[in-house]
Amino acid sequence: MIINISQRLRTIVDLVQKSNIICDIGTDHGLVPIFLVQNKIVKKAYACDINEKPLKTAQKNIDEAKLTSYIKTIKSDGLQSLPDENFDYAIIAGLGTPLILDILKHDKNNISKYIICSNTNVADIRMWAKVNNYQILTEKIIYENDKYYECLVINKQLKNINNSKLDLLMGKSHSQKDFNFEIYSKLWNKRLLKNKKLIEILKKKDYKRYKNLKKINKQISKRLKYVSEKFL
Numbered sequence: 195m196i197i198n199i200s201q202r203l204r205t206i207v208d209l210v211q212k213s214n215i216i217c218d219i220g221t222d223h224g225l226v227p228i229f230l231v232q233n234k235i236v237k238k239a240y241a242c243d244i245n246e247k248p249l250k251t252a253q254k255n256i257d258e259a260k261l262t263s264y265i266k267t268i269k270s271d272g273l274q275s276l277p278d279e280n281f282d283y284a285i286i287a288g289l290g291t292p293l294i295l296d297i298l299k300h301d302k303n304n305i306s307k308y309i310i311c312s313n314t315n316v317a318d319i320r321m322w323a324k325v326n327n328y329q330i331l332t333e334k335i336i337y338e339n340d341k342y343y344e345c346l347v348i349n350k351q352l353k354n355i356n357n358s359k360l361d362l363l364m365g366k367s368h369s370q371k372d373f374n375f376e377i378y379s380k381l382w383n384k385r386l387l388k389n390k391k392l393i394e395i396l397k398k399k400d401y402k403r404y405k406n407l408k409k410i411n412k413q414i415s416k417r418l419k420y421v422s423e424k425f426l
């Protein structure tokens with residue numbers, strides 16, 4: 195059975211290059227590893243989840259796709275129960291940034307790259323890569339069900355390139371060949387507007403935060419202007 199996946203999951207699997215072994219952390223339905231093996235992008239995969247119910251669903255989908263020899267389900271809290279193999283990628287998608295950062299506390303030497311996709315505070319994940327001296331290779335923004343998700347490919351074999359505070363906040367996808375200006379500008383205009391509303395509230399309540407957020411918004415506007423001039 196050939197599976198169909200959402201646009202969000204499609205963007206995530208498109209970030210995976212041909213490889214031997216991957217793991218999908220918080221796999222739920224198991225669709226990511228199924229798609230990758232079915233389309234011969236990866237040879238072998240581990241579908242990992244902390245909960246029994248999603249693992250059963252994943253196993254059922256793997257059985258139906260007749261891929262039991264290639265995809266194993268594992269009950270694991272994050273990366274903690276992964277087998278001792280060399281993983282080309284660990285994929286972590288559909289979880290909030292605080293949980294992702296908790297999972298990354300157990301970062302392992304046998305994982306070469308991460309594909310991480312979150313819709314909150316992605317700057318904290320960029321900061322994690324910087325602190326650990328890992329390079330962010332690619333970034334993608336996805337819009338699905340009225341939410342913006344930011345996906346990062348982090349290569350642990352390459353050293354971090356010096357990033358400014360603004361790069362950590364907004365990423366550097368605008369320097370990529372396949373940059374999507376439309377979605378980038380929608381996301382950042384939405385955040386600018388949200389910040390503006392917060393600035394108005396903070397004005398009377400918290401002067402220090404008010405000044406700080408005003409400064410950040412000014413920098414975001416400047417970057418947006420620079421990027422629009424480059425791409426429009």
Ligand SMILES: C[S@@+](CC[C@H](N)C(=O)[O-])C[C@H]1O[C@@H](n2cnc3c(N)ncnc32)[C@H](O)[C@@H]1O
Nearest residue numbers: 219220221222243244245248270271272287288
């Ligand atoms: C919203 S689903 C995301 C499914 C899929 N990755 C996606 O992007 O569509 C989150 C899944 O993560 C699992 N999960 C939550 N905490 C986890 C942890 N610490 N380790 C592994 N899986 C976890 C949940 O059981 C659930 O199946």
